[in-house]
Amino acid sequence: MKSFLTLKSVDEVLSLVRSFEPLEEEYIALDDCAGRYLAHDWAAPEDLPGFNRSTVDGYAVRARDVFGAQEGSPALLECVGDCPMGKAPDFSLAPGQTARILTGGMLPDGADCVVMVEYSRPAGENLVELVRTQAPGDHVLERDEDAALGKTLLTAGTRLRPQEIGLLAALGQAGVSVTRRPRVAILSTGDEVVPFDQKPLPGQVRDVNSHSVAALCRAEGAEVRFEGLVRDDVAKLEASVRNALDFADVVLLSGGSSAGMRDHTVDIFLSMPDSELLVHGAAISPGKPFILARSGKKCLMGLPGHVSSALVCARVFLAPLLRHLQGGEEPVAAGVQAVLSRSVASAQGRRDFIRVKLSRSEKGWSAEPVTSPSGLISGLVQADALVVCPENSEGLYAGQEVFAELLR
Amino acid sequence: MKSFLTLKSVDEVLSLVRSFEPLEEEYIALDDCAGRYLAHDWAAPEDLPGFNRSTVDGYAVRARDVFGAQEGSPALLECVGDCPMGKAPDFSLAPGQTARILTGGMLPDGADCVVMVEYSRPAGENLVELVRTQAPGDHVLERDEDAALGKTLLTAGTRLRPQEIGLLAALGQAGVSVTRRPRVAILSTGDEVVPFDQKPLPGQVRDVNSHSVAALCRAEGAEVRFEGLVRDDVAKLEASVRNALDFADVVLLSGGSSAGMRDHTVDIFLSMPDSELLVHGAAISPGKPFILARSGKKCLMGLPGHVSSALVCARVFLAPLLRHLQGGEEPVAAGVQAVLSRSVASAQGRRDFIRVKLSRSEKGWSAEPVTSPSGLISGLVQADALVVCPENSEGLYAGQEVFAELLR
Numbered sequence: 079m080k081s082f083l084t085l086k087s088v089d090e091v092l093s094l095v096r097s098f099e100p101l102e103e104e105y106i107a108l109d110d111c112a113g114r115y116l117a118h119d120w121a122a123p124e125d126l127p128g129f130n131r132s133t134v135d136g137y138a139v140r141a142r143d144v145f146g147a148q149e150g151s152p153a154l155l156e157c158v159g160d161c162p163m164g165k166a167p168d169f170s171l172a173p174g175q176t177a178r179i180l181t182g183g184m185l186p187d188g189a190d191c192v193v194m195v196e197y198s199r200p201a202g203e204n205l206v207e208l209v210r211t212q213a214p215g216d217h218v219l220e221r222d223e224d225a226a227l228g229k230t231l232l233t234a235g236t237r238l239r240p241q242e243i244g245l246l247a248a249l250g251q252a253g254v255s256v257t258r259r260p261r262v263a264i265l266s267t268g269d270e271v272v273p274f275d276q277k278p279l280p281g282q283v284r285d286v287n288s289h290s291v292a293a294l295c296r297a298e299g300a301e302v303r304f305e306g307l308v309r310d311d312v313a314k315l316e317a318s319v320r321n322a323l324d325f326a327d328v329v330l331l332s333g334g335s336s337a338g339m340r341d342h343t344v345d346i347f348l349s350m351p352d353s354e355l356l357v358h359g360a361a362i363s364p365g366k367p368f369i370l371a372r373s374g375k376k377c378l379m380g381l382p383g384h385v386s387s388a389l390v391c392a393r394v395f396l397a398p399l400l401r402h403l404q405g406g407e408e409p410v411a412a413g414v415q416a417v418l419s420r421s422v423a424s425a426q427g428r429r430d431f432i433r434v435k436l437s438r439s440e441k442g443w444s445a446e447p448v449t450s451p452s453g454l455i456s457g458l459v460q461a462d463a464l465v466v467c468p469e470n471s472e473g474l475y476a477g478q479e480v481f482a483e484l485l486r
Numbered sequence: 487m488k489s490f491l492t493l494k495s496v497d498e499v500l501s502l503v504r505s506f507e508p509l510e511e512e513y514i515a516l517d518d519c520a521g522r523y524l525a526h527d528w529a530a531p532e533d534l535p536g537f538n539r540s541t542v543d544g545y546a547v548r549a550r551d552v553f554g555a556q557e558g559s560p561a562l563l564e565c566v567g568d569c570p571m572g573k574a575p576d577f578s579l580a581p582g583q584t585a586r587i588l589t590g591g592m593l594p595d596g597a598d599c600v601v602m603v604e605y606s607r608p609a610g611e612n613l614v615e616l617v618r619t620q621a622p623g624d625h626v627l628e629r630d631e632d633a634a635l636g637k638t639l640l641t642a643g644t645r646l647r648p649q650e651i652g653l654l655a656a657l658g659q660a661g662v663s664v665t666r667r668p669r670v671a672i673l674s675t676g677d678e679v680v681p682f683d684q685k686p687l688p689g690q691v692r693d694v695n696s697h698s699v700a701a702l703c704r705a706e707g708a709e710v711r712f713e714g715l716v717r718d719d720v721a722k723l724e725a726s727v728r729n730a731l732d733f734a735d736v737v738l739l740s741g742g743s744s745a746g747m748r749d750h751t752v753d754i755f756l757s758m759p760d761s762e763l764l765v766h767g768a769a770i771s772p773g774k775p776f777i778l779a780r781s782g783k784k785c786l787m788g789l790p791g792h793v794s795s796a797l798v799c800a801r802v803f804l805a806p807l808l809r810h811l812q813g814g815e816e817p818v819a820a821g822v823q824a825v826l827s828r829s830v831a832s833a834q835g836r837r838d839f840i841r842v843k844l845s846r847s848e849k850g851w852s853a854e855p856v857t858s859p860s861g862l863i864s865g866l867v868q869a870d871a872l873v874v875c876p877e878n879s880e881g882l883y884a885g886q887e888v889f890a891e892l893l894r
Binding site: 108109112113126127128129131133162163164165166167181182183184219223224225231232238239240241242243244245246247248249250251252268269270271272274275276277278279280281282283284285286287288289290291292293294296297310383384385386389392409410411412413414415436451453454455456458459461462484485486 | 572694
């Protein structure tokens with residue numbers, strides 16, 4: 079009655095995920111680019127800041143004119159005026175001369191450093207005493223110190239954080255070429271499933287996976303289209319998948335991926351044009367009945383029907399796919415070091431994702447495993463993080479230090 | 487010429503940030519709720535799944551009928567039919583009877599557990615041999631196991647992740663009350679600053695902070711309105727701040743927060759209705775010239791002009807403010823444990839946020855401090871994470887283990 083699955087390891091699945099081709103690029107206004115992935119390497123189109131700029135309020139000088147200056151033996155200089163903000167000074171400094179300057183101001187020709195105002199005192203008329211020795215470049219941003227013309231500042235695939243947006247603004251980029259958002263079509267299957275806004279009859283449950291997985295897709299930058307619920311009817315399901323492929327880069331089927339009657343998912347995926355089955359079952363818990371196939375350049379994915387399995391599989395396989403389709407590198411996993419509060423058993427040859435609840439004491443973080451069947455969503459709701467129990471391990475021990483990757 | 491600032495500690499500033507009143511709630515469709523913060527505690531409106539549900543494909547039985555069953559001594563039961571998917575079975579099990587059931591199916595009355603199909607074999611006619619003993623509840627989700635009617639499942643202030651969206655869908659919530667998004671108005675000041683899409687003349691630089699800080703605000707769920715660049719002109723700046731207060735919950739001024747001519751920021755903030763100065767200078771590096779004030783319930787914030795200082799201050803003070811205004815708790819800081827590659831000096835009494843670049847070896851993560859003046863944006867672009875050097879420390883040492891909080 080059941081066909082046996084040939085399970086692929088998590089790393090094998092991830093390497094197949096990376097075999098899909100990243101999407102094409104699009105040009106986007108700078109203020110809409112946050113979180114997107116840069117399509118090309120990007121080099122500075124000019125020097126930044128573009129002129130020698132003071133980082134303090136004080137006196138622009140030539141270093142040699144304040145050489146050795148100190149409290150007891152000040153350097154006496156002639157102040158020739160104020161450096162205007164936002165303009166090039168219309169004077170230059172001759173030896174023995176200085177000019178007042180504010181933070182952000184442009185140094186006049188002849189000046190190579192700035193003495194902070196705290197180290198100055200008026201000395202009558204247009205004279206000023208400076209009591210601090212400086213080296214050339216002190217309190218100055220050089221004209222190409224933030225970026226030098228032609229230097230590659232950002233590489234293709236960089237995820238644009240606030241600081242990258244700032245750098246692009248600093249260099250006058252009104253927009254940027256980024257990889258376009260993946261389009262994801264979500265189909266739910268199962269004769270027992272009803273839409274979430276409908277009252278289930280006895281024996282029915284509401285559709286959970288469409289909504290939880292859609293939220294995850296959007297957080298990874300994808301556009302989502304709900305294709306609705308399809309009954310467990312091969313012809314209807316096949317038509318729905320075919321129809322979804324017109325729109326989508328990724329067609330997600332939730333439910334229908336266990337062995338048994340639900341094996342039809344594989345047949346349906348294989349009936350699509352230019353298709354190939356890549357994964358039928360993954361060595362992961364929760365989430366074993368995971369399916370990955372391609373139709374041309376497009377991705378067909380079958381997520382388990384169990385609600386927690388579906389979401390863990392989506393985090394482990396779908397999120398990296400969506401980042402990869404956008405040309406992005408895998409980010410550093412973000413979490414905390416924690417001590418496991420009790421032992422959990424696992425099976426060798428399988429990667430387990432253990433849901434944990436974190437709590438903090440003076441001794442640091444403690445991770446309490448949440449034991450809840452994968453068919454319940456409440457276990458993931460209680461969980462703050464996932465702890466990996468690797469393939470070569472039979473479990474994790476109480477008191478063991480683990481890395482708990484936060485579930486955001 | 488310079489007034490001295492009375493610096494507040496980072497923790498003092500954060501506690502003042504939390505003195506603002508969270509915003510009002512709004513009702514939002516479920517699929518738009520991801521990342522938002524729940525306005526009220528929320529209890530299950532019904533039991534979930536609502537019926538006893540099989541978690542496997544197999545045979546629904548009464549545990550006592552398979553008590554002691556094993557390979558050599560099977561239990562022989564009469565199979566009375568199939569449990570339909572998505573419907574209540576129209577039969578109940580008498581002692582000695584069983585029914586076929588699929589994953590997700592509803593158990594018939596009389597059954598209290600399920601034997602997996604792997605442990606069954608046909609025994610002619612409508613008879614079946616089961617070779618596994620089970621306890622009541624085995625392979626069954628009880629009718630209220632995911633959620634019991636009336637139980638508080640989510641508390642006010644919960645940030646809605648994909649799993650919370652899933653739970654809300656499972657219980658039929660078409661929408662939810664969340665705290666509304668904060669509205670942030672961003673003003674940039676400085677006579678040397680020009681809009682980012684304009685070619686700067688010598689002595690001018692493009693506006694960076696509006697764009698980098700806006701990206702950070704949006705990532706924290708805020709709506710942003712650019713109020714444009716205002717010259718260093720007290721009357722104009724005051725009018726702009728007053729105008730921005732009509733729209734905004736938070737008015738951000740970037741630049742204009744150092745001592746000197748730029749002290750006018752404080753005066754302008756204090757000229758707003760029902761205003762109070764909360765912070766004028768914070769014991770933080772980078773970012774010292776930070777200003778926080780209130781006007782009634784609204785927040786006025788002055789960020790440093792230096793581009794990296796502005797963004798670090800925004801991460802440390804503004805992001806928590808935006809979460810607090812949405813009623814959210816501070817999340818667990820996400821990062822990695824790393825070994826510092828070289829020493830960095832700090833000053834006692836100040837919290838330093840050291841920008842680091844991460845690299846991975848077999849020994850784990852290494853954090854290399856990025857030394858770059860705070861007036862440059864490139865230092866933050868190179869950085870993967872921030873490492874805190876606390877107030878009671880004079881620095882961090884090469885080889886020291888540190889927590890590197892990722893810059894997302």
